Amino acid sequence: MAYATLMVHVELGESNAGLLRIAGDLALRCNAEVIGIAACQPIQLALADGYLTGEVIQQDLEEIGKELSVAEAEFRAALAPRITALEWRSAVIYTALYDYIAHEARAADLLITKVDRTASLFDSSRHCNMGDLVMQTGRPVLIVPTAQEALDLGHVVLGWKDTRETRRAASDALPLLRLAGRVTIVEIAPEPKLAAAQARLDDVAAWLGRHGVAAAPLVAASTGDDVAQLDAIARTQGAGLVVAGAYGHSRLREWVLGGVTRDLLLTADRCAVVAH
Numbered sequence: 001m002a003y004a005t006l007m008v009h010v011e012l013g014e015s016n017a018g019l020l021r022i023a024g025d026l027a028l029r030c031n032a033e034v035i036g037i038a039a040c041q042p043i044q045l046a047l048a049d050g051y052l053t054g055e056v057i058q059q060d061l062e063e064i065g066k067e068l069s070v071a072e073a074e075f076r077a078a079l080a081p082r083i084t085a086l087e088w089r090s091a092v093i094y095t096a097l098y099d100y101i102a103h104e105a106r107a108a109d110l111l112i113t114k115v116d117r118t119a120s121l122f123d124s125s126r127h128c129n130m131g132d133l134v135m136q137t138g139r140p141v142l143i144v145p146t147a148q149e150a151l152d153l154g155h156v157v158l159g160w161k162d163t164r165e166t167r168r169a170a171s172d173a174l175p176l177l178r179l180a181g182r183v184t185i186v187e188i189a190p191e192p193k194l195a196a197a198q199a200r201l202d203d204v205a206a207w208l209g210r211h212g213v214a215a216a217p218l219v220a221a222s223t224g225d226d227v228a229q230l231d232a233i234a235r236t237q238g239a240g241l242v243v244a245g246a247y248g249h250s251r252l253r254e255w256v257l258g259g260v261t262r263d264l265l266l267t268a269d270r271c272a273v274v275a276h
Helices: 017-030 054-079 097-107 130-137 164-172 174-179 191-210 226-236 259-265
Strands: 005-009 033-040 086-092 110-115 141-145 156-159 183-189 215-221 241-245 248-251 254-257 271-275
Touching: 005 017, 005 097, 017 033, 017 054, 017 110, 017 141, 033 054, 033 097, 054 086, 097 110, 097 130, 110 130, 130 141, 156 164, 156 174, 156 226, 164 174, 164 241, 164 271, 174 241, 183 191, 183 226, 191 215, 215 226
Parallel strands: 005 033, 005 110, 033 086, 110 141, 156 183, 156 241, 183 215, 241 271
Antiparallel strands: 141 271, 248 254
């Protein structure tokens, strides 16, 4: 298994330089094609005190068109000198951004996007809800912090929990794990269950070994805060990438990430690969 096609989500109205650099570096290492994607919702057609005029709506659509063109130009300028197989997809949409991107991700093996913790939670016209995106995409998602400039694969931590989501994430991340300098599988378990956790990790390490990945198991006794503990282990180990399953639940028809996934992966200063 290898990544033949990467899809990178380019956000409008801001620089995507670091994200595109990471996408380009990974595409070169995987000999992969790259699809750039961007989208935006138009201004709401109705306001509390009346309706927008046709002129205002047209101006908004023209502005979105300009921003999409700028995003495409940034994408091509960053990657065309390095990657020969490029494709661009963009649209003005009237549904949620995550819905459009999740459907288009059918064309790719890996979706690359960034998480901007400074973005307004209320600007859903330009920014994706990360929980919705991860839960609906059906592809592994490489999440890049806004200021990140490179994907550090010197040491990768696979956060293990014996669930379908984690098994899916480990399988989906195999191309990255093969590129890693070192891989550590980490499971945090209560004291009475440490032996069982060790047996599980031995199985996972053997499975990875059959796929050409040498991985070391690491079982840690739970101290009560698994999120902080796994984050501390990743920092102590100098991990540049964490791989984990994404857990969520449906609430009022909206997918939200479970606490561990959200706190560990979306607030960290390192890249993460998640799959659901």
